[in-house]
Amino acid sequence: MPYTEPVESANGRIREVTVGAGESSVAIGGAAALPFHWFDGEAPRRPMIAMEVFDATPAEWAPALTGALGDVMSDPATWARANVEQHGADMVCVQLASTDPNGADATPQDAAAVVRAVADAVRVPVVVYGCGNAERDADVLKKVAETVTDTVLAIGPATEDNYKAVTAAALGYGHVVVAETPIDVNMAKQLNILITQMGLDADRIIVDPSTGAVGYGVEYGYTVMERLRLAALVQNDDMTQMPMICNLGKEVWRSKEARASEQDEPAWGDAAKRGVLWEATTAITLAVGGADVLVMRHPDAVAVVRKALSGLTA
Amino acid sequence: MPRVQFIPEDVSILVEQGESLLRAAILADVRVRASCGGDGTCGKCRVIIEQGAVDARPSSKLSDSQVAQGYVLACLAEIHDDVVVRIAPESRSSALATKPASRVANTVLSAEDCAARVADDASGPAPIGKAVITLQPPDLSNNSSDLTRVRQAMRRQRGIANVAVPLPALRELPDAAREGDWTVTALLTQPTESDAWIAGFQPGDTSSRQLAIAVDIGTTTVEVALVDLVTGAVLGQAAEYNRQTSRGEDVITRIILASTEQGLSELQSLAADTIAELVETLCARAGVATHDIMCYVAAGNTVMTHLFFGVTPRHIRAAPYIPAASEFPYAHARDLSLPGGPATQLLALPCPASWLGGDIVAGVLASGIPWRDELTLLIDIGTNGEIVLGNKDWLVACSCSAGPAFEGGGILHGMRAAAGAIEQVRIDPDTLEPTIMTIGGVKPLGICGSGLIDCVSELFLAGALARNGKFAEADSSASIRHGERGPEYVLVLAEESGTGADIVVTEPDVENLIRAKAAIFAGISVLLECTDVAFEEIAEVAVAGGFGHYLDLERITVLGMVPELDREKFVFIGNSSLLGARHVASSRRMLAMAKSVSEKMTYIELSVNAGFMESFVSASFLPHTDARLFPETERLLKRLREARRVLKR
Numbered sequence: 020m021p022y023t024e025p026v027e028s029a030n031g032r033i034r035e036v037t038v039g040a041g042e043s044s045v046a047i048g049g050a051a052a053l054p055f056h057w058f059d060g061e062a063p064r065r066p067m068i069a070m071e072v073f074d075a076t077p078a079e080w081a082p083a084l085t086g087a088l089g090d091v092m093s094d095p096a097t098w099a100r101a102n103v104e105q106h107g108a109d110m111v112c113v114q115l116a117s118t119d120p121n122g123a124d125a126t127p128q129d130a131a132a133v134v135r136a137v138a139d140a141v142r143v144p145v146v147v148y149g150c151g152n153a154e155r156d157a158d159v160l161k162k163v164a165e166t167v168t169d170t171v172l173a174i175g176p177a178t179e180d181n182y183k184a185v186t187a188a189a190l191g192y193g194h195v196v197v198a199e200t201p202i203d204v205n206m207a208k209q210l211n212i213l214i215t216q217m218g219l220d221a222d223r224i225i226v227d228p229s230t231g232a233v234g235y236g237v238e239y240g241y242t243v244m245e246r247l248r249l250a251a252l253v254q255n256d257d258m259t260q261m262p263m264i265c266n267l268g269k270e271v272w273r274s275k276e277a278r279a280s281e282q283d284e285p286a287w288g289d290a291a292k293r294g295v296l297w298e299a300t301t302a303i304t305l306a307v308g309g310a311d312v313l314v315m316r317h318p319d320a321v322a323v324v325r326k327a328l329s330g331l332t333a
Numbered sequence: 334m335p336r337v338q339f340i341p342e343d344v345s346i347l348v349e350q351g352e353s354l355l356r357a358a359i360l361a362d363v364r365v366r367a368s369c370g371g372d373g374t375c376g377k378c379r380v381i382i383e384q385g386a387v388d389a390r391p392s393s394k395l396s397d398s399q400v401a402q403g404y405v406l407a408c409l410a411e412i413h414d415d416v417v418v419r420i421a422p423e424s425r426s427s428a429l430a431t432k433p434a435s436r437v438a439n440t441v442l443s444a445e446d447c448a449a450r451v452a453d454d455a456s457g458p459a460p461i462g463k464a465v466i467t468l469q470p471p472d473l474s475n476n477s478s479d480l481t482r483v484r485q486a487m488r489r490q491r492g493i494a495n496v497a498v499p500l501p502a503l504r505e506l507p508d509a510a511r512e513g514d515w516t517v518t519a520l521l522t523q524p525t526e527s528d529a530w531i532a533g534f535q536p537g538d539t540s541s542r543q544l545a546i547a548v549d550i551g552t553t554t555v556e557v558a559l560v561d562l563v564t565g566a567v568l569g570q571a572a573e574y575n576r577q578t579s580r581g582e583d584v585i586t587r588i589i590l591a592s593t594e595q596g597l598s599e600l601q602s603l604a605a606d607t608i609a610e611l612v613e614t615l616c617a618r619a620g621v622a623t624h625d626i627m628c629y630v631a632a633g634n635t636v637m638t639h640l641f642f643g644v645t646p647r648h649i650r651a652a653p654y655i656p657a658a659s660e661f662p663y664a665h666a667r668d669l670s671l672p673g674g675p676a677t678q679l680l681a682l683p684c685p686a687s688w689l690g691g692d693i694v695a696g697v698l699a700s701g702i703p704w705r706d707e708l709t710l711l712i713d714i715g716t717n718g719e720i721v722l723g724n725k726d727w728l729v730a731c732s733c734s735a736g737p738a739f740e741g742g743g744i745l746h747g748m749r750a751a752a753g754a755i756e757q758v759r760i761d762p763d764t765l766e767p768t769i770m771t772i773g774g775v776k777p778l779g780i781c782g783s784g785l786i787d788c789v790s791e792l793f794l795a796g797a798l799a800r801n802g803k804f805a806e807a808d809s810s811a812s813i814r815h816g817e818r819g820p821e822y823v824l825v826l827a828e829e830s831g832t833g834a835d836i837v838v839t840e841p842d843v844e845n846l847i848r849a850k851a852a853i854f855a856g857i858s859v860l861l862e863c864t865d866v867a868f869e870e871i872a873e874v875a876v877a878g879g880f881g882h883y884l885d886l887e888r889i890t891v892l893g894m895v896p897e898l899d900r901e902k903f904v905f906i907g908n909s910s911l912l913g914a915r916h917v918a919s920s921r922r923m924l925a926m927a928k929s930v931s932e933k934m935t936y937i938e939l940s941v942n943a944g945f946m947e948s949f950v951s952a953s954f955l956p957h958t959d960a961r962l963f964p965e966t967e968r969l970l971k972r973l974r975e976a977r978r979v980l981k982r
């Protein structure tokens with residue numbers, strides 16, 4: 020008797036969420052199988068890589084990063100262009116870190132101007148992350164949403180504390196919401212329910228399940244993502260069927276292992292390679308966990324991850 | 334029972350003799366306005382008696398011509414016969430029905446109904462009672478001692494071969510025997526067939542006076558029943574906050590306090606004082622002497638039981654979480670500063686595990702589980718939600734920390750279920766105007782557990798609360814405003830409250846309730862998962878807790894506190910801990926069953942159960958994160974959403 024490979028077909032499917040404008044728009048998600056289980060069911064695309072730009076020149080970054088990125092860091096639009104044209108980013112992720120009221124306290128208008136400039140500079144979709152202060156993000160993302168209306172942005176993070184304002188902005192100006200919850204299957208699901216009950220279609224939500232870098236709890240994040248995927252595909256639970264985004268660059272590059280110099284930690288080896296490997300390993304782990312969008316920082320890490328993803332999808 | 338028919342709604346309901354007409358309307362879910370809690374002062378609950386008659390007190394809120402037309406205030410009208418009632422147009426609140434079509438009234442079991450479930454075991458000799466014996470008078474030819482005569486009489490007249498007589502009793506014997514002309518009443522403790530001892534002697538036959546005190550020692554509330562052991566009648570029942578709450582609301586705080594000798598003795602006295610005052614009040618009210626109290630039977634969680642006996646619960650708190658005892662020795666009430674005679678005994682129901690106490694063993698007895706073949710789920714709603722699943726062959730139990738919200742604790746305007754507590758709430762889904770009913774029909778002082786449950790589920794059904802328990806935007810309604818603690822719902826305005834201040838429900842109050850209900854539901858989920866039992870396999874759900882009659886099944890289901898099962902499967906049994914303690918006080922066989930239950934029960938420790946936290950977060954949502962578990966509630970919510978959309982247009 021000939022051997023037939025067993026196929027575990029899914030009962031559900033990940034939604035396709037479209038971001039960007041016109042011809043340069045991109046769909047994410049859409050899989051009907053577990054990550055890279057292309058032998059079990061349809062897996063229409065590999066995870067996208069969204070490369071970060073910051074709204075102001077970041078201070079105290081590791082030399083491994085600043086050395087690789089160079090002068091572009093002083094201008095978000097130039098930085099974004101370099102990400103796409105030189106490093107092949109599928110998307111750009113604008114981090115509006117300077118809007119933090121406890122930091123540089125940039126205004127919503129300043130933030131909107133940065134996003135406008137980035138959206139004009141590149142022909143790929145743009146993800147916009149606020150500073151993480153729920154109240155400020157609500158104001159900033161509203162301003163961004165109403166300023167940039169010629170492309171579908173993914174705006175976030177919408178949390179339990181500010182989802183109403185962020186969702187209203189997305190509803191009003193046709194954007195997609197990034198819904199962030201603290202590494203918990205049920206809380207992710209609850210936020211999706213709350214957002215969809217405000218009238219936003221389920222295919223305009225991307226879930227940010229929160230994550231840690233390798234060595235900082237990535238396993239926990241991984242299992243939560245895996246369970247969200249199992250609920251979506253096996254149980255056909257429609258409030259878990261949103262694509263997932265992992266905002267991992269900031270997690271990796273604040274770890275001591277990625278940042279420490281060779282002088283401080285001589286036993287840890289080449290600092291430049293170490294940070295890149297830390298980011299690439301984290302990103303590949305999360306891709307295997309089910310990430311549909313990887314938010315990344317170092318161009319060399321992006322190159323490594325892209326190669327690994329092509330290998331996995333072959 | 335008289336029947337009240339409301340027209341034109343055409344809803345009928347049977348009520349107790351003397352029940353207020355306003356309560357009847359609330360129970361029937363007929364919408365009528367009322368903001369003073371049934372005090373007769375707001376004058377909003379005007380109804381017209383169409384047929385029959387009610388016993389209505391006059392009100393200045395009604396004109397002579399209205400009275401002539403048959404108007405009464407529903408809260409001032411007592412029902413004694415069948416009546417047909419129309420709600421006056423100005424008193425009618427929205428017609429939008431917020432209840433499922435298939436509404437079934439709560440099945441509330443009376444103590445007699447519960448007793449019927451435990452067959453003959455509820456009657457029979459009490460473990461502690463009086464035995465009248467006639468001693469053979471001595472003479473010169475029969476010169477055996479008084480005590481030998483007692484032993485002979487016990488053997489011949491009571492069939493007890495070995496009876497212990499400790500020193501205090503022996504000291505009473507010579508005088509009692511002669512004073513009673515060789516008839517004495519022995520204060521006999523006989524917990525099993527073979528064990529017996531005499532705690533004291535009284536001259537003559539005093540057997541007509543035998544009282545017992547059943548005590549439910551809750552973390553938050555203490556409830557006491559005075560039982561006549563001769564007739565089995567309950568002479569009175571009363572509850573009060575456990576005075577220990579002044580030293581900390583939760584058990585952990587109290588364990589910490591009790592780790593010093595002084596703290597332990599303080600907590601012991603506070604519990605004893607709470608009980609003593611209740612007992613003295615009850616005895617005075619019933620016209621009986623505390624001297625005739627034969628025994629106290631206490632049921633409490635393990636920590637409360639330790640504290641009550643003055644035994645340190647310190648080692649329960651830290652790994653490996655070991656209690657001092659599961660079964661506590663018989664004690665003299667006097668030694669614990671409780672009212673009674675010199676021989677008054679005290680016993681406690683066994684506590685099978687550190688977090689599974691005598692209260693739940695009592696609850697299992699009261700619900701009749703050990704006599705039944707079918708699977709019963711017992712949910713005891715208190716500071717700790719205790720859940721038991723099983724039948725006469727097996728029992729599993731868990732305990733989940735629900736917090737004091739169900740007893741009004743940790744709630745801004747929360748209070749115990751006592752006179753003046755808002756215990757029922759209906760909310761007009763259009764205007765969000767509340768209709769409230771208080772315990773005792775007096776001016777509202779605060780809100781108790783059932784009132785909070787009503788209020789939150791009504792707000793949720795009215796669309797004023799989102800699924801995460803946050804208030805929707807304060808837009809269309811004057812009832813939701815921004816207070817010092819964020820958004821709040823105004824239940825009673827200052828001018829109508831008994832406190833002179835507004836009574837409100839805040840967002841933190843709602844969060845507390847959601848956490849409490851989620852703990853209960855998660856506990857249920859874990860028990861069912863551990864035993865691989867499906868919801869449908871449960872034949873009966875017995876809901877216990879000091880809520881009285883007005884914990885509404887529909888509303889706890891809407892909140893997602895209990896699974897959505899056939900309504901007929903639910904029965905309400907009131908304070909099951911107290912009822913179980915009463916059973917034990919009056920029957921030796923019930924005491925034996927309590928021990929058997931305690932030994933049989935398998936305890937599932939939720940703190941080390943990986944699934945509990947998961948279930949808890951999942952249940953911390955209204956009604957639940959998994960909408961598929963609550964199809965009927967989801968259908969109701971959808972219908973209401975659509976109705977509101979139509980109304981808005």
